[in-house]
Amino acid sequence: MKRRDFFKKLGTVVAISAVAPMMSFGADEKKAKGPNELSYEKALEAITNGKGAKPSAKVHLKVPEIAENGAVVPVSVEVDSPMTEQDYVKTIHIFATKNNNSRCLAVHFTPANGKAMLATRVKLGSTQDIAAIVEMSDGTFLSASQSVKVTIGGCG
Amino acid sequence: MEKVKSLIKIKPNTYKDGEVVKVSFMVMHPMETGMRKDKKTGDIVPAEYINNVKFDYNGAVITTMNVWESLSANPVFTIYMKINGAGKLTVTFTDSKGAVNETSSKIKPKG
Amino acid sequence: MKKGTTIALSLTLLASLSFSGEQFAMSDADRAMYAEMLENNPADIMVAHGEELLSDLGGETKLAKYLGVSETELPKYIAGFPRYIEKFGMVVGLGQMLQGMMHDSKKKVLPLANSDMNDLLAYTKSIANDELINIDVNANQHMKDAYALGKITFDTKRGGRGLSCLSCHSPDVIGTILRTQPLPDLRVNNTGATWPAYRMTKSNLTTLQGRMQGCMQNALLAVIPLGSPDMVALEVYVTDKAKGQAIAIPGLKR
The missing domain is CATH 1.20.5 (Single alpha-helices involved in coiled-coils or other helix-helix interfaces)
Known part of the structure; x- marks a missing residue:
């Protein structure tokens, strides 16, 4: 040639x-659409009964700024709460706001937990926000969110 | 059906009554989203994921979880719990195909 | 036509430049978060499964007897693999040694590329957890030869792109960010002492030899078979770089 x-x-x-x-x-x-297609907005509305959640410094959401890979992204949420019968965290919801099904995990606590904290690992399809919606025992909803950059990194 | 492999870890290793300890529950599960294609055949791998987890401590349900397919394969769930006497912590988990499994760990507070 | 080509070419060049400009690197806080995950490594379940598999073979007592060491010496002995074993007449990794044990106790011999084998190998190596890697590449001529072959295999450029292990793991390029990952120092990063490891991108347990195969495949090099003299030699060479480092199995890798 x-x-x-x-x-x-x-x-x-x-x-x-x-x-x-x-x-x-x-x-x-x-x-392909998965079995549970559900947007973050719709899920949030259903959970809070349309009330929405208030961003709060009591909700400590920890996620990496940059994820090494989308398959395993560590997420932890801790909420300041005395965890007594009168005042405790009822539920922490974790959302991957742009995943096909935005719902990842809902953890229902009791005062027997002693501490309102959870840690897990999620899959992220793309760069997006992770949100934590917290339902307190008095019926109020608090929230926190943080963006995670998903990269396709590394070798193999 | 083969038993799903799972494990409960409690930190610290020794603890006292009344202490709040870290409990991690891990399970071997593919957490298929139903959106992934088989690399060889090109067929969509059907969804199969853990959908419910229940922590039971001496007969009292202390924590329940709803789980969806966005959790990583071989998921790990970490929570805290207050030690309240010797006994057993049992974790029961079901998956979207209806399989129910459980695993348990002895609770032995010292002092 | 010629002009059009030039424009198209420069356009693609521009495009590729703008992509390479977006080079992300993880912060130390991010890395710490991933390091924390070691505490709850999914591979712990696989290692526990490996323990069951070893007890089916007679457990640590039988293994120590098979290797001709006392049970108290066993961890230190395992920390010296790959090693030359007289009854095999060659240098072997842990996997091949276990295959020998299965064969000699008339049990079904698992292939090296097998998830049960990986679990078993990981558990066996974890017996030596906290021991320091004590491979002796000068123990005998066989080990000397394996080390020399390993170095050649590591350094030789192969494949269509002329890449070698050294291309990404030479001391000159350590710390360079390649696809968001800093190229690791095989000495400091404890490479030989943290495999088998759970690979997050694959959601399973992988051995060092298995990982090196994956690397060859991605770099378009002909893949060296597991347990072949070249592959064991490569493991000898890489493990020697981690000599003196503490074994921590299972590792957790991207």
Whole structure:
């Protein structure tokens, strides 16, 4: 092959790859949907009965700023609470706001826990916010959220 | 069906009555979302994930969890609990295909 | 036409540059969060399963007897693998040694690429947890040869891209960020002492030899078979770099 021909061929390849992103938009619509498709907004409304949740410094949400991989992202939530019969954390909900099913985990506590804390690991399909919605025993809802950058890193 | 492998870890290793300890429950489970394709056949792998976890300490339910497919494969659940006498902590878990399993750990406070 | 090509080319170049400009690196706080996960490593369940499998073979007592050491010496002995074993007449890793034990006790011999084998190997190595890696590459001529072969295998550029293990693991490139991951120092990062490890991206337990196979596959090098002299030699060479480091099984890796 002559050098010039090679570049011509390369040109075609480049042209095709320039079109490819547009095609992948079309493919997105046909993406498989999981069994529990549910958006964060809808879930939040259902859980709080439309009241919504108030961001609070009492909710300590810990997630990595950058996740090494989307398959295992550590998440921990701790809520300041005396955990007595009169005043305790009823439920902590964890959401991956942009996942197909945004709901990850709901933990229902009792005063017997002694401390309102949970830690787990979630899968993230893309860069997004992780949100924690906390239901207190008095019926109020608190929240915290933080963004996690998901990278495709490393080798293999 | 083969028993699902799981494990309960309590930290610290020795604890007193009344102490609040860290309890971690781990289970070997693929947590299939129902959106992943089999690399060889191209078929969609059906959803299969743990959907309920219950922590039972000497007959009292101390914590329950609703779980969805967004948790990582081989999930880990860490919570705290207040030691209230010797006995047994039992974790019962079900998955979306209806399999029910349980595992337990002895609670032996010292002092 | 020619002009068009040039424009297209420079466009792609620009595009690739803007991507490479977005080089993320994790912060220390992020790394600490991942390190905390070691406390609850999913592979703990696999190691517990490996313990059951070893007890089916007769447990640590039988293993110590098979290796000709006392049970108290066993952890230190395991911390010296891969080693030359007289009755095999060659340098072997833990997996092959276990295969020998299965064969000699007339049990079914598990292949090296097998999840039960990985669990069993991980448990066996965990017997030596907290021991320091004490591989002796000068113990005999066999070990000397294995080390030399391992170094050649590590350094030799192979495959269509002319890559070697050294391309990413030479002292000059340590700490360079490659796809968000700092290239590790095989000495400091305790490489030989933290495999088998749970791989988060694969959701399973992987051995050092298995990991090196994955690396070869991704770098477009012909994959060296598990347990082959070259692969064991490579394990000898890499493990020697972690000599003196404390064994901590199971590890937890990206």
